[in-house]
């Protein structure tokens with residue numbers, strides 16, 4: 001079944017919290033969020049509730065739904081168009097990976113970023129995420145040495161819509 005990609009609603013909160021636990025409990029790194037305390041592990045239910053509360057303000061949360069929530073992406077979208085969008089988090093349920101859901105979530109996210117620049121941070125060792133991002137034209141622009149717990153570098157990647 002091809003998932004339906006749609007904006008998250010309050011009814012999705014518990015499922016997203018649970019999926020985030022499943023995806024990040026043992027993860028190192030991730031597309032980190034400067035304004036959120038936990039860069040590397042799952043976000044708390046409270047942190048997720050804050051993200052959901054900011055939807056319609058400066059957050060976009062999309063979910064992939066296949067009868068249940070199997071993926072999500074979170075963007076920080078500043079009101080000022082010249083400010084970059086931050087891709088804060090993207091994940092797909094472990095059992096559903098490599099079936100194109102991450103790509104669908106990224107496509108839906110990028111469609112909402114016409115004319116914008118997008119930045120993200122990803123752990124150096126996160127080859128699957130880096131490959132996904134590169135496939136959409138993200139390029140490495142810098143690094144934060146030893147940024148993550150354990151000393152791993154954060155790779156900072158940027159996407160800009162092609163204006164040609």
Ligand SMILES: CC(C)(COP(=O)(O)OP(=O)(O)OC[C@H]1O[C@@H](n2cnc3c(N)ncnc32)[C@H](O)[C@@H]1OP(=O)(O)O)[C@@H](O)C(=O)NCCC(=O)NCCS
Nearest residue numbers: 030031090091092097098099100101102103128129131132
């Ligand atoms: C990164 C992640 C979201 C990718 O989701 P996904 O649904 O498996 O990705 P897709 O099936 O859409 O794959 C799209 C492309 O990404 C790349 N990719 C995805 N998984 C990969 C892997 N394990 N190894 C290499 N490349 C991979 C490939 O280029 C792939 O295209 P292809 O299948 O045609 O080769 C998923 O692996 C995940 O949830 N990881 C844990 C959470 C995380 O680290 N998130 C990123 C930081 S916030």
